[in-house]
Amino acid sequence: MSASDRIEIARETYRAYELGDRSLVERHLAPEFRFSSPADVDIDLPVYFERCWPNAERIAGFEFQRIIESGDEVVVTYEATTTDGQRFRNTEVLTFAGDQIIRRGCGHTAAPGHLGDGDQISHGPRKARPALDFKLT
Numbered sequence: 001m002s003a004s005d006r007i008e009i010a011r012e013t014y015r016a017y018e019l020g021d022r023s024l025v026e027r028h029l030a031p032e033f034r035f036s037s038p039a040d041v042d043i044d045l046p047v048y049f050e051r052c053w054p055n056a057e058r059i060a061g062f063e064f065q066r067i068i069e070s071g072d073e074v075v076v077t078y079e080a081t082t083t084d085g086q087r088f089r090n091t092e093v094l095t096f097a098g099d100q101i102i103r104r105g106c107g108h109t110a111a112p113g114h115l116g117d118g119d120q121i122s123h124g125p126r127k128a129r130p131a132l133d134f135k136l137t
Contacts, residue, residue: 005099006069006074006094006096006099007067007069007074009028009074009096009099009101010067010074010076010094010101011064011067012024012025012028013025013028013029013094013101014062014064014076014078016056017055017056017059017062018059018060018061018062020056020057022049022053022056025053028099028100028101029045029048029100029101030097030100030101030102031045032045032102033045033048033100033101033102033103033104034102034103034104035047035048035052035103035104035105035106036103036104036105036106037105037106037107038107040052048104057083058082058083058084059080059081059082059083060080060081060082060083060085061080061081062078062079062080062081063078063079063080063081064076064077064078065077065078065079065089066091072095072096072097073093073094073095073096074093074094074096075091075092075093075094076091076092076093076094077089077090077091077092078090078092090106090107091106091107092104092105092106092107093105
């Protein structure tokens with residue numbers, strides 16, 4: 001699969017949110033798909049659609065800042081505009097197996113005048129998670 005194919009698949013998954021067309025994103029996500037963000041760590045496909053897909057109703061559009069293909073990954077940085085005119089910025093890493101996305105990792109970032117960490121689009125109720133203990137070696 002060429003880099004341009006993976007980049008087009010990535011663009012189409014964001015277009016699905018703009019159009020509210022879940023079938024556009026479903027066909028590109030592998031059954032073993034996993035999603036991680038600060039709010040949702042390593043969730044599976046059904047939970048992804050339960051928590052994340054409802055946000056399609058609030059997305060007006062994406063402005064891509066960067067789309068880079070590297071190996072089996074596509075890195076996407078975008079600024080999204082919500083239907084009420086607010087903006088936020090994220091960087092996501094999409095990992096591919098063939099022509100399907102098997103993992104999407106999202107890091108929430110905010111730019112001046114944009115939504116901040118406490119103002120991200122809601123992903124629904126969360127279960128408490130244990131604190132992570134990172135050790136540098």
